[in-house]
Amino acid sequence: xxxxxxxxxxxxxxxxxxxxxxxxxxxxxxxxxxxxxxxxxxxxxxxxxxxxxxxxxxxxxxxxxxxxxxxxxxxxxxxxxxxxxxxxxxxxxxxxxxxxxxxxxxxxxxxxxxxxxxxxxxxxxxxxxxxxxxxxxxxxxxxxxxxxxxxxxxxxxxxxxxxxxxxxxxxxxxxxxxxxxxxxxxxxxxxxxxxxxxxxxxxxxxxxxxxxxxxxxxxxxxxxxxxxxxxxxxxxxxxxxxxxxxxxxxxxxxxxxxxxxxxxxxxxxxxxxxxxxxxxxxxxxxxxxxxxxxxxxxxxxxxxxxxxxxxxxxxxxxxxxxxxxxxxxxxxxxxxxxxxxxxxxxxxxxxxxxxxxxxxxxxxxxxxxxxxxxxxxxxxxxxxxxxxxxxxxxxxxxxxxxxxxxxxxxxxxxxxxxxxxxxxxxxxxxxxxxxxxxxxxxxxxxxxxxxxxxxxxxxxxxxxxxxxxxxxxxxxxxxxxxxxxxxxxxxxxxxxxxxxxxxxxxxxxxxxxxxxxxxxxxxxxxxxxxxxxxxxxxxxxxxxxxxxxxxxxxxxxxxxxxxxxxxxxxxxxxxxxxxxxxxxxxxxxxxxxxxxxxxxxxxxxxxx
Numbered sequence: 001x002x003x004x005x006x007x008x009x010x011x012x013x014x015x016x017x018x019x020x021x022x023x024x025x026x027x028x029x030x031x032x033x034x035x036x037x038x039x040x041x042x043x044x045x046x047x048x049x050x051x052x053x054x055x056x057x058x059x060x061x062x063x064x065x066x067x068x069x070x071x072x073x074x075x076x077x078x079x080x081x082x083x084x085x086x087x088x089x090x091x092x093x094x095x096x097x098x099x100x101x102x103x104x105x106x107x108x109x110x111x112x113x114x115x116x117x118x119x120x121x122x123x124x125x126x127x128x129x130x131x132x133x134x135x136x137x138x139x140x141x142x143x144x145x146x147x148x149x150x151x152x153x154x155x156x157x158x159x160x161x162x163x164x165x166x167x168x169x170x171x172x173x174x175x176x177x178x179x180x181x182x183x184x185x186x187x188x189x190x191x192x193x194x195x196x197x198x199x200x201x202x203x204x205x206x207x208x209x210x211x212x213x214x215x216x217x218x219x220x221x222x223x224x225x226x227x228x229x230x231x232x233x234x235x236x237x238x239x240x241x242x243x244x245x246x247x248x249x250x251x252x253x254x255x256x257x258x259x260x261x262x263x264x265x266x267x268x269x270x271x272x273x274x275x276x277x278x279x280x281x282x283x284x285x286x287x288x289x290x291x292x293x294x295x296x297x298x299x300x301x302x303x304x305x306x307x308x309x310x311x312x313x314x315x316x317x318x319x320x321x322x323x324x325x326x327x328x329x330x331x332x333x334x335x336x337x338x339x340x341x342x343x344x345x346x347x348x349x350x351x352x353x354x355x356x357x358x359x360x361x362x363x364x365x366x367x368x369x370x371x372x373x374x375x376x377x378x379x380x381x382x383x384x385x386x387x388x389x390x391x392x393x394x395x396x397x398x399x400x401x402x403x404x405x406x407x408x409x410x411x412x413x414x415x416x417x418x419x420x421x422x423x424x425x426x427x428x429x430x431x432x433x434x435x436x437x438x439x440x441x442x443x444x445x446x447x448x449x450x451x452x453x454x455x456x457x458x459x460x461x462x463x464x465x466x467x468x469x470x471x472x473x474x475x476x477x478x479x480x481x482x483x484x485x486x487x488x489x490x491x492x493x494x495x496x497x498x499x500x501x502x503x504x505x506x507x508x509x510x511x512x513x514x515x516x517x518x519x520x521x522x523x524x525x526x527x528x529x530x531x532x533x534x535x536x537x538x539x540x541x542x543x544x545x546x547x548x549x550x551x552x553x554x555x556x557x558x559x560x561x562x563x564x565x566x567x568x569x570x571x572x573x574x575x576x577x578x579x580x581x582x583x584x585x586x587x588x589x590x591x592x593x594x595x596x597x598x599x600x601x602x603x604x605x606x607x608x
Contacts (some may be wrong), residue, residue, distance in 0.1 A: 401465030402598030418501030449481030457483025
């Protein structure tokens, strides 16, 4: 009887190694480099005077058939024809191999690959010289408190003071305005800090729906407390006064993925009314660009509102390509316009790698309103510092394995992957209902294109468990065959799969309680979608979510930055050190964006 920890190994004479391995590949009996079992190569090794080719333990039926062919006595106990179990289409070549002298099947302890690289330590923290005193000790204490209050029904905060950031109707600690709001990534962070949104604008209807389904909209303008649409059509007089303005203005004109038309990009966003409200700012700001309403000019609406409403501070986000667009002139123009309406402006490129599982670099532009008379810091620490500096962000050592679904979830639960029940009810797959894993995996045609036609794809680019994820962008999942979308490795013999919408949300730093896009095309029973149409409907839904998540900001990063900004606003009370509050809130958001298994693993690792 074989040891259950042993693996099947086909032993062949050395001269047959190459041809035997090719035959085993044809029969999917050995893993490929895109399978976890084959990530570091074949593990081919010497065994006595032969070469051992480890087989996939999961191919039990095929291995039993091979055993039967090699051992006539063993064959007596099987009631099937061995060739049928292996596969008729390629059985001739395998049968010929198994009849070669010296070929045998053994079960032996697994040989560990000698190609496994050592993980090199990498510190992704930002401004480590600004790390608070006793940070590691406080982090462990925070985790212990989070674990103590892990019961979702508990009203207690995992931090040391009563939680100010749960959705509530009482007076906010500060107010904010969110332009180009998308699904509300800024709002997630700012609500967690105790703020409330008094105005939000977003033109993309599915994004507005997600925003309103998650955010506290109780202070949005009457009569309906809804997110506004085209910002060009909103008068500054209709925007309430607020403490902080935030915006991730459209990045397409400056993205390295395009041709970077910059401020001259006249393309309109889908759904825009081109008869736009003229800017209410003075002529010097209007002259920055031609206010034709294209994507490249949308930042002028931020400038308009800053001038007319004069919030205490702002936080803007864009792609790093803005720094180099037009030789740097685009960023200089934007900064000069922001300074021209009364703000001290700083900017920096920050990576989300320390606070999320992805290496997402973004340009953040911060402005603090110039006051005629500067306010001194009080003895008790209130009042705030007028000079903003980009804060410390820790490296929490988050990796892909901390956000990926378990195999059980992928076998059983569409809801866990972010798919609404209504969508699955609308799709009639017949008697053979696929599992989530099957619908997210690549088809044979997509895998063939990826392997044979893509110039950029390599198995090393997969989201292996111990690596950081690539940046999720709005094009994720669109051109899989070209190799532009990072995929998740699946156990042999299966093809890699796409990230699920829930995994993409986790990658961005959205918690598991964040509600993803709704299914808006509900049909009657007679109009249920069948076969390929059902698959197309499923893919259309997840691509819409990929688009919205890829355009979002990372809440954990925003929380840390916002805390440092709030520290510079004298009129905001609540805490002596908003920067520290922002840091711990950001860390909590990071942990809440992990899978349950991943969260436990990373927290246990920090506390060990």
